[in-house]
Amino acid sequence: MITLKVNGREVSVDADPATPLLYVLRDHLKLNGAKFGCGLGQCGACTVMLDSEAVFSCVVPVSAVGKRAVKTVEGLGTPENPGPLQQAFIEEQAAQCGYCIAGMIMRAQALLERSPSPTEDDIRAALAPNLCRCGTHMRILRAVKRASDKGSA
Amino acid sequence: MIARESRRRFLRETGALVAFFSLPCPRAQSQGASKALPGSLKGSPYLDAWIRIDREGKVTLFTGKAELGQGIKTALLQLAAEELAVPLERIELVTADTALTPNEGYTSGSRSMQDSGTAIRHAAAQVRALLVAQAAQRLGVSAESLSVSMGSIHALDGRTLQYGELVAGQVLHVQAEERSAFVEPGKRVIAGKSLRRVDIPAKVAGGVAYVHDLRFPGMVHARIVRPPSASATLVALDASEVERMPTVLKVVRDGRFIGVIAEREYECIRAARSLAARAKWEESASLPPRAHLYDALLRLPAEDHVIAESAAASPAGGKQVRAEYRRPYQMHAAIGPSCAVAELKDGKYTVWTHSQGVYPLRDALAELLAVPKEAVRCIHAEGSGCYGHNGADDVAADAALLARSLPGRPVRVQWMREDEHAWEPFGAAMVSRANAVLDASGTVAQFEYEVWSNTHSTRPGKAGNLLAGLHVAKSFEPPAPRPIPQPEGGGDRNAIPLYAFPGVRVVHRFIPQMPLRVSALRGLGAYMNVFSLESFMDELTLAAGADPVEYRLRHLRDARGREVIRLAAEKFGWSTWQRRPRAGRGFAFARYKNLAGYLALAMEVEVGRDTGAVQISRVVAAADSGEIVNPDGLRNQIEGGIVQSASWTLSEEVAFDDTRITSRDWAAYPILRFPAVPRSIEVHLVDRPGQPFLGTGEVAQGPTAACIANALADATGMRVRELPFSPPRLRRLFAAG
Numbered sequence: 078m079i080t081l082k083v084n085g086r087e088v089s090v091d092a093d094p095a096t097p098l099l100y101v102l103r104d105h106l107k108l109n110g111a112k113f114g115c116g117l118g119q120c121g122a123c124t125v126m127l128d129s130e131a132v133f134s135c136v137v138p139v140s141a142v143g144k145r146a147v148k149t150v151e152g153l154g155t156p157e158n159p160g161p162l163q164q165a166f167i168e169e170q171a172a173q174c175g176y177c178i179a180g181m182i183m184r185a186q187a188l189l190e191r192s193p194s195p196t197e198d199d200i201r202a203a204l205a206p207n208l209c210r211c212g213t214h215m216r217i218l219r220a221v222k223r224a225s226d227k228g229s230a
Numbered sequence: 231m232i233a234r235e236s237r238r239r240f241l242r243e244t245g246a247l248v249a250f251f252s253l254p255c256p257r258a259q260s261q262g263a264s265k266a267l268p269g270s271l272k273g274s275p276y277l278d279a280w281i282r283i284d285r286e287g288k289v290t291l292f293t294g295k296a297e298l299g300q301g302i303k304t305a306l307l308q309l310a311a312e313e314l315a316v317p318l319e320r321i322e323l324v325t326a327d328t329a330l331t332p333n334e335g336y337t338s339g340s341r342s343m344q345d346s347g348t349a350i351r352h353a354a355a356q357v358r359a360l361l362v363a364q365a366a367q368r369l370g371v372s373a374e375s376l377s378v379s380m381g382s383i384h385a386l387d388g389r390t391l392q393y394g395e396l397v398a399g400q401v402l403h404v405q406a407e408e409r410s411a412f413v414e415p416g417k418r419v420i421a422g423k424s425l426r427r428v429d430i431p432a433k434v435a436g437g438v439a440y441v442h443d444l445r446f447p448g449m450v451h452a453r454i455v456r457p458p459s460a461s462a463t464l465v466a467l468d469a470s471e472v473e474r475m476p477t478v479l480k481v482v483r484d485g486r487f488i489g490v491i492a493e494r495e496y497e498c499i500r501a502a503r504s505l506a507a508r509a510k511w512e513e514s515a516s517l518p519p520r521a522h523l524y525d526a527l528l529r530l531p532a533e534d535h536v537i538a539e540s541a542a543a544s545p546a547g548g549k550q551v552r553a554e555y556r557r558p559y560q561m562h563a564a565i566g567p568s569c570a571v572a573e574l575k576d577g578k579y580t581v582w583t584h585s586q587g588v589y590p591l592r593d594a595l596a597e598l599l600a601v602p603k604e605a606v607r608c609i610h611a612e613g614s615g616c617y618g619h620n621g622a623d624d625v626a627a628d629a630a631l632l633a634r635s636l637p638g639r640p641v642r643v644q645w646m647r648e649d650e651h652a653w654e655p656f657g658a659a660m661v662s663r664a665n666a667v668l669d670a671s672g673t674v675a676q677f678e679y680e681v682w683s684n685t686h687s688t689r690p691g692k693a694g695n696l697l698a699g700l701h702v703a704k705s706f707e708p709p710a711p712r713p714i715p716q717p718e719g720g721g722d723r724n725a726i727p728l729y730a731f732p733g734v735r736v737v738h739r740f741i742p743q744m745p746l747r748v749s750a751l752r753g754l755g756a757y758m759n760v761f762s763l764e765s766f767m768d769e770l771t772l773a774a775g776a777d778p779v780e781y782r783l784r785h786l787r788d789a790r791g792r793e794v795i796r797l798a799a800e801k802f803g804w805s806t807w808q809r810r811p812r813a814g815r816g817f818a819f820a821r822y823k824n825l826a827g828y829l830a831l832a833m834e835v836e837v838g839r840d841t842g843a844v845q846i847s848r849v850v851a852a853a854d855s856g857e858i859v860n861p862d863g864l865r866n867q868i869e870g871g872i873v874q875s876a877s878w879t880l881s882e883e884v885a886f887d888d889t890r891i892t893s894r895d896w897a898a899y900p901i902l903r904f905p906a907v908p909r910s911i912e913v914h915l916v917d918r919p920g921q922p923f924l925g926t927g928e929v930a931q932g933p934t935a936a937c938i939a940n941a942l943a944d945a946t947g948m949r950v951r952e953l954p955f956s957p958p959r960l961r962r963l964f965a966a967g
């Protein structure tokens with residue numbers, strides 16, 4: 078059994094220690110937010126936060142998580158009660174297929190936690206690891222700006 | 231017409247009206263199809279195929295189209311809510327499901343609003359009219375004196391009837407009429423507004439939004455072990471060790487089709503990897519030489535189709551301009567690999583799929599599984615944005631084949647990244663040649679265009695269209711590829727210029743033989759043909775010493791086309807633009823398929839001569855898609871199309887050696903990342919209330935490519951005619967000269 082803290086809750090999972098965190102989140106804990114995109118650390122669809130850091134959950138073995146708190150997009154709010162960054166994505170209608178969006182939100186969340194007033198170039202640089210095929214980039218940038226101090230100021 | 235006659239008789243005899251089942255009605259089929267009816271009502275003319283209302287007044291709307299991230303659910307709900315006068319939240323929408331919804335073929339070609347939107351708007355308006363007529367009769371007042379709101383009908387004296395009361399106990403389905411009385415444009419409160427999409431909240435908060443998120447009791451996971459290359463044959467497979475792994479339920483082998491099923495996903499992936507390591511394949515060098523790809527294509531036998539021809543006298547001594555353009559194989563490259571869940575239970579298959587066509591897929595699966603069509607139900611569940619025929623259908627076949635070996639257990643198959651990259655059907659490589667003669671004023675007198683292409687659709691319908699159908703021991707023959715006829719066209723989509731050239735000859739040189747498996751990628755041939763034609767227009771502009779915007783307007787008679795060109799130029803500030811070092815501007819225009827939405831683009835780029843990088847600094851788009859149902863949804867699709875096409879144009883090309891596809895991950899097939907996407911995109915819309923929906927999903931693909939080419943030429947003086955304009959290619963070209 079491996080013990081994890083996910084979205085503020087302590088959970089124990091029966092998984093091989095080599096299992097990437099992504100599969101534990103999706104299959105053991107039945108969370109939908111983190112997505113499988115490549116399994117190679119190239120696309121960011123699986124992005125979650127470990128403490129304050131955005132990571133590719135597809136390449137982090139569950140045994141390497143240790144005491145760090147795991148946060149997924151479910152930890153920011155619900156469809157009925159979205160958190161501020163999720164709300165900004167809704168207001169900007171920043172999704173087409175939306176498959177990349179949970180990963181985008183988690184990477185942006187990590188950015189805003191360490192730098193609440195990023196410039197557009199900061200946001201672009203921070204989100205560079207995450208791919209979007211639908212070309213929703215302009216809206217994602219607007220949503221992150223809207224959720225930042227600059228956007229609300 | 232029988233339909234109208236029978237309705238009139240029914241009204242006369244019973245006074246009763248519409249329709250409605252409280253149970254799901256499996257019969258949304260196409261008996262009584264009528265050519266004169268609008269949109270998809272042609273194939274499914276009964277109103278209750280589209281709209282049902284139960285005794286409680288609950289409205290259910292049915293569409294054969296699927297949500298692909300284009301926002302179709304929201305747009306269709308808006309149309310229905312407006313015409314039915316029912317709050318949008320009170321309508322339940324059922325999308326593409328072979329047991330429940332009309333058969334609307336594929337969700338493709340920017341046709342969903344034309345097909346389904348038109349059908350639903352008419353059906354909703356007619357249902358409302360029928361309910362009002364029914365209420366008038368019950369209340370003993372005239373229909374004109376009644377008003378409708380919030381799903382009820384009100385008389386002047388205050389009496390009110392709910393929709394549910396009007397349909398209670400009545401089971402009837404009637405055929406649609408050709409014409410409907412719509413809510414007047416000025417009185418619309420839902421359609422035409424930028425309502426927020428209904429699917430987005432779940433997508434930003436980890437709701438169940440995709441086929442990937444479906445979890446059924448007893449569900450198991452499977453992976454496919456594909457051959458290393460398309461023509462590889464299996465020499466040996468030692469599955470014994472993998473079969474003994476404690477979590478593995480089954481290894482399935484049928485010819486070259488190999489799958490492994492396990493209780494848990496990650497264990498399944500590990501089992502698939504060790505199985506792959508234990509498979510021995512024999513491969514042959516069957517791919518064309520990549521360095522001479524275009525020569526190889528041009529050498530293949532081609533069928534010539536002359537798709538436009540009008541003769542005109544050649545001006546004596548007129549200036550002649552020629553050019554050849556090239557487009558490599560490109561990928562759909564969805565961010566989420568293809569996925570499906572299938573279950574065999576009591577002799578029937580249920581398949582949850584992100585296919586763009588649940589009915590054609592059902593037919594193909596029935597053939598593959600050798601069962602009657604009735605034994606297969608395909609239900610659409612969203613996938614990752616596909617942009618054409620990707621692995622969606624193939625993975626559904628994988629899941630169905632594996633489910634056959636494990637009845638009673640839902641089997642979820644998800645492709646790995648390398649499966650998606652290497653095995654999706656690509657967008658076809660193409661070559662085009664343009665040739666024009668200008669008169670003394672620089673105006674085009676004669677224009678010729680040839681385009682060489684494979685087919686742009688190998689979509690199912692047949693088991694031979696499915697990858698698994700090609701790999702099983704008793705394999706299925708792929709249907710002979712055919713060109714998609716004009717006016718929509720496939721490889722020749724948008725090959726006929728919209729400009730009024732006096733002499734025109736356009737030839738589609740259709741190449742049946744496919745060196746690589748290809749199929750529909752967003753826009754089909756329009757991406758390449760608009761890239762070619764609109765690049766060429768700028769080459770002609772240069773030869774004529776004209777201005778690109780003026781030159782286009784000089785040749786274009788189409789009033790709506792002229793309007794978007796003027797609008798884009800004006801909003802961009804074309805006439806006052808100031809040249810800056812390293813920067814250039816470009817313009818491009820097309821009407822998608824020459825019959826759908828119009829788009830004009832103006833753009834500014836900055837080019838790094840040392841890096842070979844093209845940074846798009848500003849894009850201004852002007853679009854006319856007929857009547858607009860959701861302006862923000864339209865903008866979202868156009869913005870997305872511009873960014874995606876910029877990615878295709880600036881970086882994308884499928885790589886392969888003489889045997890294998892080598893673009894197997896995002897490193898080997900890079901797409902645009904945030905730092906390189908345009909700095910700004912503005913989309914200006916021309917609304918045409920009362921005009922037909924024209925379809926927008928694919929309008930941006932071609933114009934964006936040409937616009938970048940033209941801006942690049944303006945910035946550097948160098949015309950690049952081979953896609954993509956990747957930094958290594960541009961560096962080479964700049965170095966050469």
Ligand code: FES
Binds near residue numbers: 113116
């Ligand atoms: S799925 Fe983890 S980076 Fe792509």
Ligand code: FES
Binds near residue numbers: 177208211565
């Ligand atoms: S919205 Fe589809 S991948 Fe980003």
